[in-house]
Amino acid sequence: MSRVVNPYRKDFPLFQAEDQKELALAYLDNAATTQKPYVTLLAEQLYYESKNANPHRGAYDLSVEATMLLEETRDMVKHFFTVPKEGEIIFTKGATESLNLLAYSYGLTHLKQGDEILLPISEHHSNLVPWQMVAKQTGCKLVYLNLNEEANISLEEVKGKLSNKTKLVTLAQVSNVTGSIYPVAEIIRLAHEKGAIVIVDGTQAVPHLQVDITELNPDFYVCSGHKLYGPMGVGILYGKMDLLNQMSPFLYGGDMIEYVEDFSATYAPVPQKFEAGTQNMGSIAGLRGALTYLEEKNRNQLFQYEEELSNYLLEQLKKVPHVQLVGNKTGNNRIGVVPFLVEDVHPHDVVTILNQDRIAIRAGHHCAQPLHRHLDVLATCRVSLSFYNTKEEIDRLCESLKGVRRWFGYGSERTI
Amino acid sequence: MDLKELYSDIILEYSQDKTYRKPLMRPTVRNRGVNPSCGDNIELELQIEDHRIKEVAILGKGCAISEASAGVMAELIQGKTVEEARTLSDLFVSMIQKKVTEEQQLKSLEAGIAFQNISNMPARVKCAVLSWHTLEEALNQEA
Numbered sequence A: 001m002s003r004v005v006n007p008y009r010k011d012f013p014l015f016q017a018e019d020q021k022e023l024a025l026a027y028l029d030n031a032a033t034t035q036k037p038y039v040t041l042l043a044e045q046l047y048y049e050s051k052n053a054n055p056h057r058g059a060y061d062l063s064v065e066a067t068m069l070l071e072e073t074r075d076m077v078k079h080f081f082t083v084p085k086e087g088e089i090i091f092t093k094g095a096t097e098s099l100n101l102l103a104y105s106y107g108l109t110h111l112k113q114g115d116e117i118l119l120p121i122s123e124h125h126s127n128l129v130p131w132q133m134v135a136k137q138t139g140c141k142l143v144y145l146n147l148n149e150e151a152n153i154s155l156e157e158v159k160g161k162l163s164n165k166t167k168l169v170t171l172a173q174v175s176n177v178t179g180s181i182y183p184v185a186e187i188i189r190l191a192h193e194k195g196a197i198v199i200v201d202g203t204q205a206v207p208h209l210q211v212d213i214t215e216l217n218p219d220f221y222v223c224s225g226h227k228l229y230g231p232m233g234v235g236i237l238y239g240k241m242d243l244l245n246q247m248s249p250f251l252y253g254g255d256m257i258e259y260v261e262d263f264s265a266t267y268a269p270v271p272q273k274f275e276a277g278t279q280n281m282g283s284i285a286g287l288r289g290a291l292t293y294l295e296e297k298n299r300n301q302l303f304q305y306e307e308e309l310s311n312y313l314l315e316q317l318k319k320v321p322h323v324q325l326v327g328n329k330t331g332n333n334r335i336g337v338v339p340f341l342v343e344d345v346h347p348h349d350v351v352t353i354l355n356q357d358r359i360a361i362r363a364g365h366h367c368a369q370p371l372h373r374h375l376d377v378l379a380t381c382r383v384s385l386s387f388y389n390t391k392e393e394i395d396r397l398c399e400s401l402k403g404v405r406r407w408f409g410y411g412s413e414r415t416i
Numbered sequence B: 001m002d003l004k005e006l007y008s009d010i011i012l013e014y015s016q017d018k019t020y021r022k023p024l025m026r027p028t029v030r031n032r033g034v035n036p037s038c039g040d041n042i043e044l045e046l047q048i049e050d051h052r053i054k055e056v057a058i059l060g061k062g063c064a065i066s067e068a069s070a071g072v073m074a075e076l077i078q079g080k081t082v083e084e085a086r087t088l089s090d091l092f093v094s095m096i097q098k099k100v101t102e103e104q105q106l107k108s109l110e111a112g113i114a115f116q117n118i119s120n121m122p123a124r125v126k127c128a129v130l131s132w133h134t135l136e137e138a139l140n141q142e143a
């Protein structure tokens, strides 16, 4: 069978193995997690093979080396995201933990009755349920930003809902359901004018857009390593130092203390204050590998190719009878995350049928139930692309989609 | 398990059947069952009188497997006592888990036997048992 040449696939063991097969897996669920390049896996293995010791806890060389690796990775992350001098990077388990840290250590202590948290209705549950908890415990109120026709957030909507009561704005830079790129830079500016603090969830943005935290100027920024070609188990929290200094720790224990008396303790400075316990050093080393991999590529070229693929996907999906795109139907202000429905067939059944053709996409509410209620659909199918995908895979997807309705006794051709 | 076995005639027939899809006038118990991973959402209504299930309604929306399983369940439990319904529910779950495989023992599940091999498709097991778990919860509420 013919293979479209994609220069990146050989960097990934999973695709290298798949591409030997009669019918390779078309992995189109990259918003859930990306595949890992050799560089990531080797970096993790190398850490355990030759540098494994508990960082911060030994005066011997090996522990010093582990500590150095931790700090070098932190510096690399800072460089990767152009973190300003007055900001710091904290390692967490993932975006979910970063957001919970903010809800507990910032939300619970800085918000009170009468205050408002402004957030889009489309947020991932990890940037929604923690704030529901904060609202319940502090008496502050959640105010939702609704989406417009293009499944985006208009600045009018933001201006209309921002008020002097708004103390916190929290939003994704890119929606994991619709792929919409929200105008975060403008929203940050508007929020700051009102004196509100802004959290940006960059989980779906960082794999597909160049992110410059200095320029964007959020107060906090979070993402997960495993969606950025890194291993599972490591995430990032960026925060401005003055805010991080005011906040109380999230987890208490070893590595985050200075002096421990019998009945009290003083805490280590940021970032250690927020990194209690032994860190996931294998994953941190792997993340460093992933960032190295990405920095060695021409990222603009990756982004350009992803945009081309995304436009091709939209174009081709529109040609499949009985497929309805959900949300933004154009290629504007979006990445290659595309939700859709097949008329009369539940998304879960669509996924099962595509699976038979070795095509992996996601079905469900994608951890965004309020958004699905808002869009008035119970669940959607979602394709999400990465630079290792090909047009051939998109063609296979569309061919397979044409056959879906037949299983349920419906015609697959256009009825009009 | 291939798609032909999964989407068998009997499963497709039950998934499209509308017999139990009308809200009850006087439900005595209501319970919602959701399958968070794929978005199945079933709303079960029962009218129970003197420990007997007089009427059943399956509302909400799910995939073909969850809807077919719910349809089969509704047909099986309508008119049964609460105890009989619990026994059927245990049997259905045991069949899915492959703890009971003898055809003779499974006879009382009637059309439900169509789901016997669903465990060969692990991603769909939750869909097949959703309505039954929803029923168990509903019966516990009632008790």
Ligand SMILES: Cc1ncc(COP(=O)(O)O)c(C=O)c1O
Pocket (backbone or CB within 6 Å): A031, A032, A094, A095, A096, A097, A124, A126, A127, A172, A174, A175, A176, A201, A203, A204, A224, A226, A367
């Ligand atoms: C926008 C967004 N935020 C947060 C998360 C949570 O990420 P994790 O599960 O890695 O903590 C996800 C994952 O799907 C996401 O898409």
Ligand SMILES: [Zn+2]
Pocket (backbone or CB within 6 Å): A348, B035, B038, B040, B062, B063, B065, B066, B126, B127
């Ligand atoms: Zn289902």
